[in-house]
Amino acid sequence: MAVDNSDKEFMATLAKGLAVLGSFDKARPAMTLSQAAQAAGLSRATARRILRTLTTLGYVEQSGRQFALSSRILKLGYAYLATQNWIEQAAAPMRQLSEQFHESCSLAILQGTEIVYVARIPASRIMSVALAVGTRLPAFHTALGRIQLGYLDDAELWRRLRSLRIEAYTPSTITDIQALFDRVREDHAQQFAIVDEELERGLRAIAVPILDRNGQAVAALNLSTHTTRTTRSEMRERFLPSLRGVAEQISASVV
């Protein structure tokens, strides 16, 4: 774990504790003491002290030799959402949008080269992508990310492009960084992004930005579908007007 040795005020113990918390994920829903030590890059004794402290505080639960996150950890994530009124207020209009088009509707914030989902209304379908609030996806290969990246200046956009670890998730993934740059600029000009199958076969999504009063993107809103259900032009013609309407509604409550 990278520690900022130059800053004597940096609290390594806190960082280690958060590293342990952050090592639980979908692939590792529960871990033994030794597994957690390995996942967080710590000694067994240190990991043990951290896990026992987290258990005492209620953020982790121990069951036999297995440690797992407690639902109390949601309080930390919720605190962020609770401080963003506009996210709460987005839920109902997003639901209406989802109902109107029978597709999933999501709200996400750009963070570095990723997006993080802050609200999600799943489609009422058996074949529906299950994504929870908190999920992170690559920004350059999602409509939600691409439209927000368009609000960065060229220097910052290139900086993030160069830091990207390019991965071809599907045969459709754009991997040339100049092509990605151009696409971000085009999407910005038209004020919406459509991304097809760059992360997953069959997945097509359209997104528009949520703007603050200074005209800066603070988030993006999307509708996603399967390529067999909706064409790109159908998205542009049928989905986009309503998506823009709801985005403006949400933007109005952003401070």
Place this chain on the structure above:
Amino acid sequence: MAVDNSDKEFMATLAKGLAVLGSFDKARPAMTLSQAAQAAGLSRATARRILRTLTTLGYVEQSGRQFALSSRILKLGYAYLATQNWIEQAAAPMRQLSEQFHESCSLAILQGTEIVYVARIPASRIMSVALAVGTRLPAFHTALGRIQLGYLDDAELWRRLRSLRIEAYTPSTITDIQALFDRVREDHAQQFAIVDEELERGLRAIAVPILDRNGQAVAALNLSTHTTRTTRSEMRERFLPSLRGVAEQISASVV
């Protein structure tokens, strides 16, 4: 901040860091250094080191003299959801239920004397209660909580009742702890709970338990409505069969 002095392995630095993180909330979306020190019960120098460490790690953002949670905290805060497949898989059937009855549908877990929402499909209505995942509400005054409390033995149920700080949220709030106990037992016997206006005027909800393979309640599922739209008997007759059906579906994916 209460520190377990008896346990020499308890990591107070980690606990202090989490106390600072936990001091951000709806009432305190952003704080200065001194405010955070006060809110977390720490010295200014300690709070400063913690906030700067959290900022370096990306969980907090500094803007001038103000510190606020960063959206990156969602990764920690919602990692719990990522570790629970059954919650992800619940989203689509919950959405279908919500569509069928045009009401909000929620999934919540009991924790002490509170419930914490882990999934929510809001009704497609302008007058819809905005509740985010992570929201906590009193268990004894909600259908979601009352039905889960029914799975505790008498001793544990009384222990939690006695620790309850009774508050009359509305004229309809049950405040007599014997009456609450009786109601929990009755609801358990009938395997569903209906709660009317105990937390908020006009709010009526019906909930059923989500069971694990040992027949223990791990969560509860509800549908909520406004008292003017749906009567208690309509809930029992129209909502309950479908609610039970979806609850069984969700229970099947709980491990």
Place this chain on the structure above:
DNA sequence: AACCTCTGTTCGATAATCGAACAAAATAAC
């Protein structure tokens, strides 16, 4: 029963962390 893996505990050593005190910066009041 033997072996292997994992966890619990302890200790002296190290360095992380503390917070008071003072300097510096920002804000408020006039």
Place this chain on the structure above:
DNA sequence: GTTATTTTGTTCGATTATCGAACAGAGGTT
């Protein structure tokens, strides 16, 4: 613009929190 007040940044020696190797104990597998 000036002055006063409030808040934050920085530093230091002191304290103690934290470290991890080593060993004992527990649990699981063969």
